[in-house]
Amino acid sequence: MKCEIVPERCIACGLCQALAPHFFDYTDEGIVTFIGEAHALQEFVPEKEQAAVKQSGRRCPAHAILLHDSL
Ligand code: SF4
Numbered sequence: 001m002k003c004e005i006v007p008e009r010c011i012a013c014g015l016c017q018a019l020a021p022h023f024f025d026y027t028d029e030g031i032v033t034f035i036g037e038a039h040a041l042q043e044f045v046p047e048k049e050q051a052a053v054k055q056s057g058r059r060c061p062a063h064a065i066l067l068h069d070s071l
């Protein structure tokens with residue numbers, strides 16, 4: 001599973017990092033990034049993070065987190 005983020009949509013609510021603190025990070029402005037990959041827009045999701053990342057994708061109020069099974 002891959003996760004895609006759309007920073008232009010992010011409203012800096014902080015929910016995704018609360019749900020998946022080992023996967024998501026933020027810019028100084030609070031906009032979503034990936035931990036350790038500050039400029040990436042897609043990242044492979046490790047098995048142990050998948051449940052938390054899926055929940056982030058479902059609950060992101062801005063639809064800024066997209067999940068792709070087949071990428
Ligand atoms: S849950 Fe969505 S809107 Fe909130 S910080 Fe994460 S990506 Fe941005």
